[in-house]
Amino acid sequence: MTQQVPSTEPELAGVRNFRDVGGLPTVDGRRVRQGMLFRSGHLAHATGEDAAFLTTLGLHTIFDFRNAADQKLEGPDVELPGVRNVNLPLSDPADGAEFWKMVRDGDLDQLRAILSDGKGANRMIASYRAIITTRTAEHSQVLHALVEDSVPALMHCAAGKDRAGLSIAVTLLALGVEREAIVDDYLKSNAKHRRYKVHRSSSHASAYSPEVMELLSPLFDARAEYLTAAFDTIDETWGGVESYLEQGLGLSPQSRGRLRERLLD
Numbered sequence: 642m643t644q645q646v647p648s649t650e651p652e653l654a655g656v657r658n659f660r661d662v663g664g665l666p667t668v669d670g671r672r673v674r675q676g677m678l679f680r681s682g683h684l685a686h687a688t689g690e691d692a693a694f695l696t697t698l699g700l701h702t703i704f705d706f707r708n709a710a711d712q713k714l715e716g717p718d719v720e721l722p723g724v725r726n727v728n729l730p731l732s733d734p735a736d737g738a739e740f741w742k743m744v745r746d747g748d749l750d751q752l753r754a755i756l757s758d759g760k761g762a763n764r765m766i767a768s769y770r771a772i773i774t775t776r777t778a779e780h781s782q783v784l785h786a787l788v789e790d791s792v793p794a795l796m797h798c799a800a801g802k803d804r805a806g807l808s809i810a811v812t813l814l815a816l817g818v819e820r821e822a823i824v825d826d827y828l829k830s831n832a833k834h835r836r837y838k839v840h841r842s843s844s845h846a847s848a849y850s851p852e853v854m855e856l857l858s859p860l861f862d863a864r865a866e867y868l869t870a871a872f873d874t875i876d877e878t879w880g881g882v883e884s885y886l887e888q889g890l891g892l893s894p895q896s897r898g899r900l901r902e903r904l905l906d
Contacts, residue, residue, distance in 0.1 A: 653691045657682035658801035658835040662809060662826055667817040671905045677793050678904060680809050682801035682837060683707060684718040692719050695795075700724045702791035704783055706731045706804035715799065727786070729779045731772055731804040752856040761859030762866070765803075769871045772807050774878060780811045781890040787812065788892075788900045800837035802830040802863050807871060811890075814882050815897055816904055820872060830863040837861055 663675030708730035798804035813823045879885040886892045
């Protein structure tokens, strides 16, 4: 099938936070190639029209970073013909089943105890740092797959913000994309039409009160401080991106060069 790269971001009915990261600038003046690397929220609720659009992208591989709790809640991805689906669960930034129970069922006192006074944001920062240090094998697998044959690729988790956001960020670092541009793309997940829809068990107005939504917001926001914490962890643990890629992820300079040739203009 002929690959068709959309000129504008499509409006997908059942898939949140979809976008092509093509066009982002590298520090040496190149740009990420359009139509090669996409990110989104989960595909479990994709409509027939959504699936038809995704099929036009010529995808080779979909990387799904959700864990069992996410998949139980939302369901499996829709299957696209000829596309390889790779499930690589990353530690959930908010603790899987326990997290979704808190979001759906937690009363105001519980939410205050867990999330108030900066605890929600601190929880997210700690999770971003932990994914960088504990999920090197998964990030290595993704990068080596992209080097070999797995493009065009779509990376997603539940909301397309945290786990997919970090995996996209790691890939963009390997491509030499400017950190400011990586953060700017990450923050696009805050747009109203891209945000994950929070569902609470109770339909009572108090379940969605301003205080409840404010307490939950650190978990569903894309905040620069989260991604910056991940970058800081790379620098503190490995001394910089070059050592992180080579020592942490096992990506040789030769493989990195092949990755850049595949994904950069």
